[in-house]
Amino acid sequence: MMGSDLHFRDKIPVAILGATGSVGQKFVELLSSHPWFEVAAVAASEKSAGKPYRQAVNWLMPSPLPEFIGNLEVQKCEPNLPCSVVFSGLDASIAGEVEAKFAQAGYIVISNSRNHRMNADVPLLIPEVNADHLELLHSQSYSKGKMVTNPNCSVIGLAMAIKPLLDKFGVESMNVVTLQAISGAGYPGVASLDILDNTIPFIGGEEQKIETEPLKILGKLSKGRIENCQLTISAQCNRVSVTDGHLECISVKLKAKASKADLIAAWKEFKGEAQALNLPTAPQFPLHYFEEEHFPQPKRHKLLEKGMAVSIGRLRECPLLDYKFVILSHNTIRGAAGGAILNAELMVAKGYIFW
Numbered sequence: 001m002m003g004s005d006l007h008f009r010d011k012i013p014v015a016i017l018g019a020t021g022s023v024g025q026k027f028v029e030l031l032s033s034h035p036w037f038e039v040a041a042v043a044a045s046e047k048s049a050g051k052p053y054r055q056a057v058n059w060l061m062p063s064p065l066p067e068f069i070g071n072l073e074v075q076k077c078e079p080n081l082p083c084s085v086v087f088s089g090l091d092a093s094i095a096g097e098v099e100a101k102f103a104q105a106g107y108i109v110i111s112n113s114r115n116h117r118m119n120a121d122v123p124l125l126i127p128e129v130n131a132d133h134l135e136l137l138h139s140q141s142y143s144k145g146k147m148v149t150n151p152n153c154s155v156i157g158l159a160m161a162i163k164p165l166l167d168k169f170g171v172e173s174m175n176v177v178t179l180q181a182i183s184g185a186g187y188p189g190v191a192s193l194d195i196l197d198n199t200i201p202f203i204g205g206e207e208q209k210i211e212t213e214p215l216k217i218l219g220k221l222s223k224g225r226i227e228n229c230q231l232t233i234s235a236q237c238n239r240v241s242v243t244d245g246h247l248e249c250i251s252v253k254l255k256a257k258a259s260k261a262d263l264i265a266a267w268k269e270f271k272g273e274a275q276a277l278n279l280p281t282a283p284q285f286p287l288h289y290f291e292e293e294h295f296p297q298p299k300r301h302k303l304l305e306k307g308m309a310v311s312i313g314r315l316r317e318c319p320l321l322d323y324k325f326v327i328l329s330h331n332t333i334r335g336a337a338g339g340a341i342l343n344a345e346l347m348v349a350k351g352y353i354f355w
Contacts, residue, residue, distance in 0.1 A: 176235045289313065
């Protein structure tokens with residue numbers, strides 16, 4: 001590694017693992033003009049290694065591929081890259097072993113993959129929700145390396161919307177029904193004959209993630225360990241014919257009485273460590289509440305605050321629980337690459353990544 005070079009560069013050099021995949025490409029797009037980070041290496045499978053990135057990748061992003069990144073030679077996903085920080089957009093089938101190898105070799109691994117999320121010593125991080133969980137890094141067993149993960153793409157928006165309610169009123173239980181965009185399945189993803197004019201009421205492993213990951217994220221750090229939040233979640237997940245933007249219909253049972261105005265005020269007032277530190281990728285307002293009865297919508301609101309904010313609407317009383325409402329978040333920005341980059345920015349601000 002070339003960690004000593006950090007002091008002589010304008011930006012922190014980083015690498016992207018799984019750079020040719022859909023999440024890897026979003027990392028490339030978002031990092032290409034980042035004020036703190038510079039893409040020094042791109043890594044992918046052996047069949048891509050040795051090629052210029054522009055030849056190895058089927059570029060799917062709406063913005064043009066930056067020339068300087070397109071000219072980079074694709075490396076193998078091995079811990080000999082010219083940086084100390086790696087962003088992982090690897091497929092779960094290989095991410096677990098590869099990410100652990102990088103962390104053990106001394107790299108700081110910031111992962112979008114699911115493999116290490118529920119490890120007791122790995123922060124499952126949303127900077128506005130549980131920035132204090134970074135303290136788990138002190139007890140990790142990766143030698144000089146570190147690992148941080150961001151949650152499932154549906155869980156990020158859900159946890160952000162629930163956090164202020166949990167803090168102010170307590171939350172006993174909730175029901176979640178998701179309408180998830182096709183980009184969440186990666187590329188080429190779901191076959192067109194399956195998803196066009198259709199909804200698929202199943203996404204493998206997704207319901208379990210939504211029912212378990214928030215318990216860790218919303219849990220309390222105590223004596224170097226996370227005490228899971230005592231919250232019951234029931235989830236049903238559906239794939240719908242929308243390109244980007246996960247919509248979630250949520251019903252909650254609160255522990256304390258609260259009015260609709262109380263809930264809306266809690267959302268509008270909510271800010272976290274990312275906003276206090278004025279991190280580059282952080283939205284000014286993490287949560288936006290809409291009074292219009294037909295909002296939020298993926299087409300209109302997915303790119304709110306550059307895709308990093310969560311939109312909320314349709315708050316009303318629930319005849320089974322207490323209240324029900326709808327949330328929307330951008331699954332490949334806030335829910336994937338953008339969320340991971342925000343995690344890295346927090347780590348810089350907190351001194352876990354050195355300039």
